[in-house]
Amino acid sequence: MLVVKIGGSLDGAEPLVRDLAHHEGELIVVHGGGPRIGAELEARGFETRFESGLRVTPPEQMAVVEQVLTQLGKELADRLSQLGRLSVGLSGRDARLLRAEPLDERLGRVGRITAVNTSLLFALMSRHLTPVISPIASAEGGPLNVNADEVAAAVAGCLGEPLVYLTDVPGVLADPADPESRIPVLDGAEVEARIQDGTIAGGMIPKVRAALTALEFGAPWVMIAPGEPGSLPRLLSGKLGTRIVPEKISREV
Ligand SMILES: Nc1ncnc2c1ncn2[C@@H]1O[C@H](COP(=O)(O)OP(=O)(O)O)[C@@H](O)[C@H]1O
Numbered sequence: 711m712l713v714v715k716i717g718g719s720l721d722g723a724e725p726l727v728r729d730l731a732h733h734e735g736e737l738i739v740v741h742g743g744g745p746r747i748g749a750e751l752e753a754r755g756f757e758t759r760f761e762s763g764l765r766v767t768p769p770e771q772m773a774v775v776e777q778v779l780t781q782l783g784k785e786l787a788d789r790l791s792q793l794g795r796l797s798v799g800l801s802g803r804d805a806r807l808l809r810a811e812p813l814d815e816r817l818g819r820v821g822r823i824t825a826v827n828t829s830l831l832f833a834l835m836s837r838h839l840t841p842v843i844s845p846i847a848s849a850e851g852g853p854l855n856v857n858a859d860e861v862a863a864a865v866a867g868c869l870g871e872p873l874v875y876l877t878d879v880p881g882v883l884a885d886p887a888d889p890e891s892r893i894p895v896l897d898g899a900e901v902e903a904r905i906q907d908g909t910i911a912g913g914m915i916p917k918v919r920a921a922l923t924a925l926e927f928g929a930p931w932v933m934i935a936p937g938e939p940g941s942l943p944r945l946l947s948g949k950l951g952t953r954i955v956p957e958k959i960s961r962e963v
């Protein structure tokens with residue numbers, strides 16, 4: 711089984727959806743929605759602000775965020791279903807799939823996952839239905855927006871299954887301006903150093919941090935890879951993407 715998180719930056723990437731639909735093994739799909747949320751908020755006259763790659767979500771923007779994410783999840787589940795992989799679009803508010811608590815009041819309605827209803831996921835998968843999860847969580851005082859990278863990490867960690875982040879870059883890059891500078895393996899200390907020196911920035915920050923959280927929680931491996939056709943089968947060859955590990959073992963003699 712594989713937990714796959716599809717970046718909002720890959721919204722509408724039909725070849726990727728086909729790959730997922732035709733993937734041999736079991737899948738749990740988590741999706742983001744940043745660009746579409748940004749466009750919808752702008753169209754309605756709201757301002758958008760990020761802190762360390764996390765979307766600040768004032769309470770008055772929450773309804774728009776939830777609408778856009780839920781619609782995206784339904785679209786993705788419908789498309790996968792049409793292509794032969796019967797899928798169910800779920801919000802974290804369904805059957806308390808995702809529970810959260812507010813992360814930091816300066817971020818508004820942004821949550822941190824505290825519990826995952828894994829039995830709902832098992833129930834669907836036992837009937838050969840693929841869960842497609844929108845990153846909205848149930849909480850006291852109303853729903854919370856949770857970064858999709860963190861949702862995927864919580865799900866993969868709880869289930870002890872591998873996690874793949876599919877995004878719009880070839881992996882973590884040593885120089886974000888140079889697509890040839892992919893780093894094949896990164897450990898926890900290197901991740902923090904590169905956040906500090908600024909080579910890892912923006913939306914890549916929650917991704918690498920969530921990758922480390924997933925490993926701590928019990929995911930056997932985590933990859934950050936490009937969401938291009940043929941990615942999924944090529945991931946394990948090491949020729950694609952960035953593998954995140956807790957610590958590297960020295961090969962010196
Ligand atoms: N060192 C880095 N390597 C790769 N991407 C980086 C790096 N630092 C910042 N980024 C940015 O992170 C983005 C991926 O995060 P994000 O836009 O949130 O995508 P997603 O929708 O997949 O979550 C890349 O498109 C890139 O602009």
Ligand SMILES: [Mg+2]
Pocket residue numbers: 717718742744859913
């Ligand atoms: Mg992102």
